[in-house]
Amino acid sequence: MAALGGVEGAGTLASLSEKSPALEEFSSGRAKKRRHFRWWRLIVMVLAGIYFLGPLYAGIKFSLEDIQGGFSLRAIESIPSSPGFSAAFALSMRITIVTVVVSALLMIPTAIYVHLRVPRMRRVLDFVTVLPIVIPPIVLIVGVLDASPLWVKSSPYLLSFMYVILAMPFVYRSLDAGLGAVDLKTLTEASRSLGGNWIKTLWRVVLPNLRPALMSALVLTLALALGEFTMASLDLWTTIPVWIYQFQNASNGHVQIAAAMVGLVGAIVLVTIIVSLDRSRSGRRKMSTK
Amino acid sequence: MAPGSEEITLKSNSRIHRVRRFFGPSMALAPFFIFVFLGLGIPTIAVVYKAFQGEHGGFTFSNVHDITQGVYRLGFENSFKLALLSSVIPGVLGVFLAYAILTAKSNVLRRVVLAASGVFANFGGINLTFMFIAALGTTGTLTVWLNAIKLNPWHYGFNLYTFSGVVFVYMYFQIPLMVLVITPALGGLKQSWREAAENLGASSWRYWFHVGVPVLLPSVLGGMLLLFGSAFAAYATAESLTTGIIALSPIQIGNFINGNVISGQTNAGYAIAFGMLVILSVTMIAYGLVRKRASRWLL
Amino acid sequence: MTQMKETPVTSTLTQNAASGGASVSLENLVRTYGKVRALDGLTLKIEPGEFMALLGPSGCGKTTALRVLAGFEQLDSGRVVVGGEDLSNVSAQKRDMGMVFQSYSLFPNLNVLNNVAFGLRMRKQSASKRRAKAGELLEMVGLSDQAGKYPHQMSGGQQQRVALARALAIEPRVLLLDEPLSALDAIVRAELRDQIRSLQQRLAITTVFVTHDQEEVLSMADRVCVMSRGHIEQVATPSELYARPVTAFVAQFVGISSRVPVDASGREVVIFGQRCPVRSGEGSSLSGPVDALLRPEDIAIAVDPEGKGFVTRKSFLGAVTRLVVQVGEISVRVDVRSDVGSEIELGTHVRPSIVARDVLIAPRKVDVLSDPATAS
Numbered sequence: 001m002a003a004l005g006g007v008e009g010a011g012t013l014a015s016l017s018e019k020s021p022a023l024e025e026f027s028s029g030r031a032k033k034r035r036h037f038r039w040w041r042l043i044v045m046v047l048a049g050i051y052f053l054g055p056l057y058a059g060i061k062f063s064l065e066d067i068q069g070g071f072s073l074r075a076i077e078s079i080p081s082s083p084g085f086s087a088a089f090a091l092s093m094r095i096t097i098v099t100v101v102v103s104a105l106l107m108i109p110t111a112i113y114v115h116l117r118v119p120r121m122r123r124v125l126d127f128v129t130v131l132p133i134v135i136p137p138i139v140l141i142v143g144v145l146d147a148s149p150l151w152v153k154s155s156p157y158l159l160s161f162m163y164v165i166l167a168m169p170f171v172y173r174s175l176d177a178g179l180g181a182v183d184l185k186t187l188t189e190a191s192r193s194l195g196g197n198w199i200k201t202l203w204r205v206v207l208p209n210l211r212p213a214l215m216s217a218l219v220l221t222l223a224l225a226l227g228e229f230t231m232a233s234l235d236l237w238t239t240i241p242v243w244i245y246q247f248q249n250a251s252n253g254h255v256q257i258a259a260a261m262v263g264l265v266g267a268i269v270l271v272t273i274i275v276s277l278d279r280s281r282s283g284r285r286k287m288s289t290k
Numbered sequence: 291m292a293p294g295s296e297e298i299t300l301k302s303n304s305r306i307h308r309v310r311r312f313f314g315p316s317m318a319l320a321p322f323f324i325f326v327f328l329g330l331g332i333p334t335i336a337v338v339y340k341a342f343q344g345e346h347g348g349f350t351f352s353n354v355h356d357i358t359q360g361v362y363r364l365g366f367e368n369s370f371k372l373a374l375l376s377s378v379i380p381g382v383l384g385v386f387l388a389y390a391i392l393t394a395k396s397n398v399l400r401r402v403v404l405a406a407s408g409v410f411a412n413f414g415g416i417n418l419t420f421m422f423i424a425a426l427g428t429t430g431t432l433t434v435w436l437n438a439i440k441l442n443p444w445h446y447g448f449n450l451y452t453f454s455g456v457v458f459v460y461m462y463f464q465i466p467l468m469v470l471v472i473t474p475a476l477g478g479l480k481q482s483w484r485e486a487a488e489n490l491g492a493s494s495w496r497y498w499f500h501v502g503v504p505v506l507l508p509s510v511l512g513g514m515l516l517l518f519g520s521a522f523a524a525y526a527t528a529e530s531l532t533t534g535i536i537a538l539s540p541i542q543i544g545n546f547i548n549g550n551v552i553s554g555q556t557n558a559g560y561a562i563a564f565g566m567l568v569i570l571s572v573t574m575i576a577y578g579l580v581r582k583r584a585s586r587w588l589l
Numbered sequence: 590m591t592q593m594k595e596t597p598v599t600s601t602l603t604q605n606a607a608s609g610g611a612s613v614s615l616e617n618l619v620r621t622y623g624k625v626r627a628l629d630g631l632t633l634k635i636e637p638g639e640f641m642a643l644l645g646p647s648g649c650g651k652t653t654a655l656r657v658l659a660g661f662e663q664l665d666s667g668r669v670v671v672g673g674e675d676l677s678n679v680s681a682q683k684r685d686m687g688m689v690f691q692s693y694s695l696f697p698n699l700n701v702l703n704n705v706a707f708g709l710r711m712r713k714q715s716a717s718k719r720r721a722k723a724g725e726l727l728e729m730v731g732l733s734d735q736a737g738k739y740p741h742q743m744s745g746g747q748q749q750r751v752a753l754a755r756a757l758a759i760e761p762r763v764l765l766l767d768e769p770l771s772a773l774d775a776i777v778r779a780e781l782r783d784q785i786r787s788l789q790q791r792l793a794i795t796t797v798f799v800t801h802d803q804e805e806v807l808s809m810a811d812r813v814c815v816m817s818r819g820h821i822e823q824v825a826t827p828s829e830l831y832a833r834p835v836t837a838f839v840a841q842f843v844g845i846s847s848r849v850p851v852d853a854s855g856r857e858v859v860i861f862g863q864r865c866p867v868r869s870g871e872g873s874s875l876s877g878p879v880d881a882l883l884r885p886e887d888i889a890i891a892v893d894p895e896g897k898g899f900v901t902r903k904s905f906l907g908a909v910t911r912l913v914v915q916v917g918e919i920s921v922r923v924d925v926r927s928d929v930g931s932e933i934e935l936g937t938h939v940r941p942s943i944v945a946r947d948v949l950i951a952p953r954k955v956d957v958l959s960d961p962a963t964a965s
Contacts, residue, residue, distance in 0.1 A: 044390040058425030136523030143333025165329035227414030229526035260420035482694040491711035587697035
């Protein structure tokens with residue numbers, strides 16, 4: 001459930017980089033108790049490390065091996081040339097681009113408009129954007145397949161449409177948080193009073209300040225569109241995840257796993273870049289305010 | 291402004307202007323609402339409608355009746371069990387992990403783990419499946435290593451492709467999700483509470499028992515509800531891992547879409563989807579209530 | 590290490606002082622954080638039942654001292670002795686002190702009554718006894734009708750009163766208050782100030798009160814310990830502290846002082862043509878060019894067309910009118926009764942004279958830009 005993870009992540013990542021003094025062991029000065037606590041914490045972290053990093057390592061290793069077990073990039077290299085991949089890749093790209101564009105065109109103006117003009121609608125929007133969590137993809141696709149006329153079903157961009165919906169909780173939360181962090185009203189009024197029209201104001205004032213929110217919204221939309229399986233497979237479109245699932249090959253599943261790992265590692269890299277970009281940005285912003 | 295134009299700028303009170311003023315500002319949101327209606331509203335309505343439609347049209351409860359029997363009922367039971375295990379176990383583990391991170395001395399470690407949680411909580415179904423197959427499949431990398439030290443989990447009853455395997459894999463994104471949800475709550479535990487308790491004579495245990503745990507409980511519960519909904523509705527991982535062997539509601543819906551229907555129950559799939567909607571709505575309502583309580587105390 | 594400037598305890602304590610709290614002795618406390626010496630050999634004795642305020646700017650170590658006393662901070666060296674007992678190895682849990690924090694210390698999941706009774710619960714008292722005692726204390730702070738409410742339903746002032754009741758419920762030997770009024774607005778603060786003080790006097794509990802607000806301190810404390818950078822500047826009663834500060838820091842932190850450059854020789858200075866003895870204290874051994882620190886009440890003026898000074902500013906403060914008088918190159922602040930002050934116009938020539946018994950001097954501060962009268 002990408003949306004859920006993203007929604008919660010948006011809030012937590014921003015704050016909470018400080019140590020929490022309230023959770024410190026009691027200051028009673030009993031060294032023995034402190035030592036127990038430290039061991040316990042170490043065990044938890046080690047176990048977590050094994051559970052999370054172990055499979056990741058195994059997956060990466062598997063992708064970099066050939067059938068005999070030696071180091072080989074063959075599995076990864078053969079992905080692009082594997083039958084059906086380029087079609088799947090192209091399809092995923094098209095769907096993803098349309099998703100991002102439609103999502104941006106729909107959500108950004110809406111979020112800004114609500115924030116500036118009709119703040120009382122915010123509660124409605126909050127509710128609406130939580131709905132995709134209550135109505136999961138598997139349920140949605142059933143209804144979509146039933147209710148859509150044939151001409152809609154025969155287009156892959158139906159998936160784009162639905163992905164915009166799936167991404168909505170996160171995209172909206174992200175934009176909302178970003179808009180809240182900046183004093184939008186004052187900024188826009190200042191810009192207007194200095195002679196800028198709405199378009200210029202949007203372009204030069206609002207959007208640059210929204211960049212971190214836009215970045216994280218973009219990243220999660222990308223991750224969602226490129227990794228979504230449920231709707232794509234049931235709607236019978238061979239996107240990259242569907243291709244991975246269906247690809248059967250004599251090489252012991254190496255290609256499948258390699259493709260899956262590329263997806264996972266790519267997601268990690270993407271998010272890391274965004275997070276570090278965001279941090280350096282907010283650091284700069286902190287310095288430039290009074 | 292020209293001198294004589296004051297009359298023109300007075301607000302007109304005519305009916306059409308009043309209507310326009312009321313709806314005007316919200317008009318710009320029309321595209322959004324239309325989009326949501328089309329993408330969310332219509333499919334939902336279709337599902338609910340079809341759930342009560344008989345095979346040859348006409349209102350009926352037979353679909354709903356069907357899903358409370360036999361294999362569909364089993365599907366719900368299994369999904370419920372799966373979601374329960376996949377919310378309680380990762381929930382508790384997530385709390386401990388979050389606690390361990392927040393009390394760590396290193397700032398860097400904390401930020402890294404929190405960011406990692408953000409990434410892992412979003413790990414997609416398909417890719418996750420294959421990663422685990424590579425790691426802990428019958429000939430997976432980790433399996434082979436563990437086999438060498440006589441600790442091969444498969445020999446001890448572990449099976450990645452069954453119920454327990456699914457729970458094990460689900461933890462991979464459920465634990466980080468819990469960490470993300472509970473971290474603000476843990477951080478909201480005020481130092482002054484702890485010190486006040488200590489000052490009044492409470493030991494560490496008694497503080498947690500009387501203050502810490504009760505204050506955290508709504509947040510933990512809320513997190514687990516979120517995890518429950520997430521696990522219940524998940525399709526991709528379960529499907530790719532078990533290839534439809536286990537009866538789970540989302541998978542049954544998938545089968546239904548792919549045409550594997552029992553004759554006479556053509557609309558059962560819709561009823562299953564409807565059932566899922568009901569369960570998830572209840573879960574989210576409970577979550578909302580619990581969240582309110584949590585925010586009251588943790589300010 | 591600095592010498593302690595301490596004045597003997599005066600008889601502001603109530604008769605039953607002996608039955609109330611315990612004596613507190615902080616001996617040579619040293620606490621460092623990295624390079625910073627939060628406590629620099631702090632030594633202080635507090636009498637049973639006394640209300641001792643720790644006053645100073647942020648970072649002076651007053652909160653650290655309180656937390657060391659409570660057992661929340663470790664010491665690098667030094668001893669904490671309460672009622673004759675060395676508490677160095679006693680955990681905060683067992684120290685039998687009641688503490689009121691700055692804010693948000695009430696347990697949010699317990700109602701008011703259970704909050705107040707918490708300490709009693711930890712001491713395994715029976716439910717009926719707990720209820721009775723908690724009720725009694727809520728009555729003392731005037732909140733018996735709020736017993737069933739929860740902290741988030743109460744105002745800041747009410748919460749602090751509950752916190753006070755909770756701390757007192759366990760009948761502690763020492764009551765510790767860490768800036769309990771700082772987070773409240775002015776009116777509530779004033780009310781609570783009186784309540785705390787009267788409660789404390791009634792129960793005769795030894796109390797240590799940390800604050801950066803001198804107004805609180807002057808109106809509540811039996812004695813005040815002014816701190817700066819981990820050490821003590823002066824320990825004295827409020828009136829003593831105000832009227833006769835012994836260091837420049839105290840003179841300028843508590844109340845207002847004007848700096849007047851003079852020459853000191855043989856424990857005497859000459860100000861406005863008068864010979865004044867130098868106050869014993871920090872600067873008493875200085876000679877040569879120094880600054881005299883004068884309070885507005887230390888100076889008197891008489892309207893005199895031949896006088897060397899003239900009035901440059903006038904502020905009506907109610908009962909008193911504050912004048913700024915320019916004498917040569919220096920400005921001093923002088924307070925006069927308002928009925929007198931209303932007669933004095935700007936530019937009036939006056940003759941200033943010193944009416945204080947002695948004068949505090951400090952090393953000369955060379956600061957060309959600032960107005961000496963406002964340097965504090």
